Amino acid sequence: MSEPLLIDKSKKGRKAYCFPALDLPRGFEQALPELPSQLLRISSARLPEVSELDVVRHFTKLSTQSFGVDNGPYPLGSCTMKYNPKLSEQIAQFPSFTTIHPLQDLSTAQGCLSVMYNLLEDLSSITGMSWGSLQPCAGAHGEYTGLKMIRAYFLKRGERGRTKVLVPVSAHGTNPASAAMNGFDVVTVASNKEGRVDLADLKSKLDDTVAALMLTNPNTLGLFEKDILEIASSVHACGGLLYYDGANLNAIMGMATPGDMGFDVLHLNLHKTFSTPHGGGGPGSGPVMVNDTLRPFLPKPDIELTDGGYAYSWDRPDSIGKVSMFWGNFLVLLRAYVYILRMGSEGIRAASSHAVLNANYLKKKLEKHFDIPYSGTCMHEFVISCEKLKKEYGITAQDIAKGLIDEGYHPPTMYFPTIVPEALMFEPTESESIETLDAFAESLIGLLERSKKDPAYLKGAPYTTPVGRLDEVRAVKEPDLHY
Numbered sequence: 001m002s003e004p005l006l007i008d009k010s011k012k013g014r015k016a017y018c019f020p021a022l023d024l025p026r027g028f029e030q031a032l033p034e035l036p037s038q039l040l041r042i043s044s045a046r047l048p049e050v051s052e053l054d055v056v057r058h059f060t061k062l063s064t065q066s067f068g069v070d071n072g073p074y075p076l077g078s079c080t081m082k083y084n085p086k087l088s089e090q091i092a093q094f095p096s097f098t099t100i101h102p103l104q105d106l107s108t109a110q111g112c113l114s115v116m117y118n119l120l121e122d123l124s125s126i127t128g129m130s131w132g133s134l135q136p137c138a139g140a141h142g143e144y145t146g147l148k149m150i151r152a153y154f155l156k157r158g159e160r161g162r163t164k165v166l167v168p169v170s171a172h173g174t175n176p177a178s179a180a181m182n183g184f185d186v187v188t189v190a191s192n193k194e195g196r197v198d199l200a201d202l203k204s205k206l207d208d209t210v211a212a213l214m215l216t217n218p219n220t221l222g223l224f225e226k227d228i229l230e231i232a233s234s235v236h237a238c239g240g241l242l243y244y245d246g247a248n249l250n251a252i253m254g255m256a257t258p259g260d261m262g263f264d265v266l267h268l269n270l271h272k273t274f275s276t277p278h279g280g281g282g283p284g285s286g287p288v289m290v291n292d293t294l295r296p297f298l299p300k301p302d303i304e305l306t307d308g309g310y311a312y313s314w315d316r317p318d319s320i321g322k323v324s325m326f327w328g329n330f331l332v333l334l335r336a337y338v339y340i341l342r343m344g345s346e347g348i349r350a351a352s353s354h355a356v357l358n359a360n361y362l363k364k365k366l367e368k369h370f371d372i373p374y375s376g377t378c379m380h381e382f383v384i385s386c387e388k389l390k391k392e393y394g395i396t397a398q399d400i401a402k403g404l405i406d407e408g409y410h411p412p413t414m415y416f417p418t419i420v421p422e423a424l425m426f427e428p429t430e431s432e433s434i435e436t437l438d439a440f441a442e443s444l445i446g447l448l449e450r451s452k453k454d455p456a457y458l459k460g461a462p463y464t465t466p467v468g469r470l471d472e473v474r475a476v477k478e479p480d481l482h483y
């Protein structure tokens with residue numbers, strides 16, 4: 001049942017506060033400066049008058065109506081919604097971190113600077129890159145920053161004709177958007193029958209107008225780009241650079257590095273791979289990491305370890321400048337650092353192998369029942385197609401996703417990547433147990449059976465949520481959030 005607004009629960013005179021007796025001398029307000037009349041209220045604010053218990057119950061109820069990874073499985077593909085360990089949360093709440101001010105004297109913020117410096121060192125070794133910047137606040141922001149560096153690099157070399165960025169058809173939408181925002185022309189690269197980059201198509205598009213190829217590996221079908229070394233040498237041979245979209249790093253951490261694959265610059269999604277909470281729009285963190293070629297172009301300031309301790313260095317003549325206020329989302333950085341320290345190199349490697357194992361286990365359980373267009377061993381995620389189901393029973397990927405909500409699961413990513421018709425993408429992550437994966441597969445297979453026997457039922461799902469099925473496009477384009 002939907003929860004009424006606090007204003008609807010309001011009863012005149014009810015309150016949840018109790019001020020102490022006024023201890024200022026009478027008439028003190030006359031000593032205050034007068035406020036301009038246009039800033040004064042003409043009538044009192046209409047605020048809910050409610051008791052403390054009303055407020056507690058209201059917000060507790062609302063909290064139980066939203067779904068997070070702490071409530072149940074969250075198998076979003078391409079978005080790594082893994083469990084956020086409570087230890088990281090506890091440490092992120094230490095007052096020594098939360099009460100720090102970004103403008104305070106650096107001699108009193110050495111602990112925070114050491115967290116950022118050490119995190120950069122760890123991320124450099126996990127990715128095989130030279131150094132990075134923690135400023136970008138999301139994956140897309142990291143892409144924007146990385147491409148800005150690529151642009152600065154070619155401008156410095158006087159190669160103004162490099163106006164194109166190549167993006168595979170399976171890429172996340174933020175890739176072409178970030179390229180376009182940096183003023184590049186976006187050129188699409190086809191996928192081959194296996195779902196990987198079509199080498200012939202790529203090579204036919206490589207020339208001295210290409211600035212970069214953006215690629216995620218494994219790609220968004222959950223497939224490792226086996227030809228990555230040939231791809232990298234072909235792009236470099238034409239003078240272009242390689243951008244790695246690190247959204248899928250959870251599949252390879254501790255086992256392979258983008259640096260060894262030949263990438264020049266990448267972003268990481270700390271809010272995915274490094275287990276910091278996300279969803280609902282933030283806060284995130286999308287550090288960029290670079291090799292020596294692009295290091296001079298990193299955002300400034302850089303963090304250095306000097307004889308006098310950690311310091312910011314602003315003397316970076318080729319830097320693209322600052323890309324966010326202060327030093328990024330510090331508490332997200334801190335959580336990621338705690339996660340890396342707690343896991344250690346063995347733990348990081350184990351996390352990736354379990355993520356890949358879990359995805360393959362689930363895929364095996366589902367492949368007898370669902371159409372999985374790009375078969376074979378997957379990495380951390382895989383994509384099924386509901387096209388046949390739609391043709392035969394009128395049931396779409398969206399209907400199955402909505403049905404999963406009633407089964408107690410967060411819906412998977414739908415209709416992406418766009419090269420798979422009626423796509424549902426699953427990424428169980430390393431955090432889920434075999435029992436959870438079995439139960440999830442059973443629910444999905446149950447929904448499949450039901451959609452054949454009783455298609456009308458699934459068309460109406462979800463039934464257990466405070467509001468039923470929304471017109472999603474309208475809800476996004478015309479959000480009605482006012483009272």
Ligand SMILES: Cc1ncc(COP(=O)(O)O)c(C=O)c1O
Nearest residue numbers: 078079138139140172174245247
């Ligand atoms: C493959 C891929 N690239 C980039 C992004 C963008 O990351 P963010 O949502 O943090 O901007 C995502 C996230 O959805 C993604 O899945």
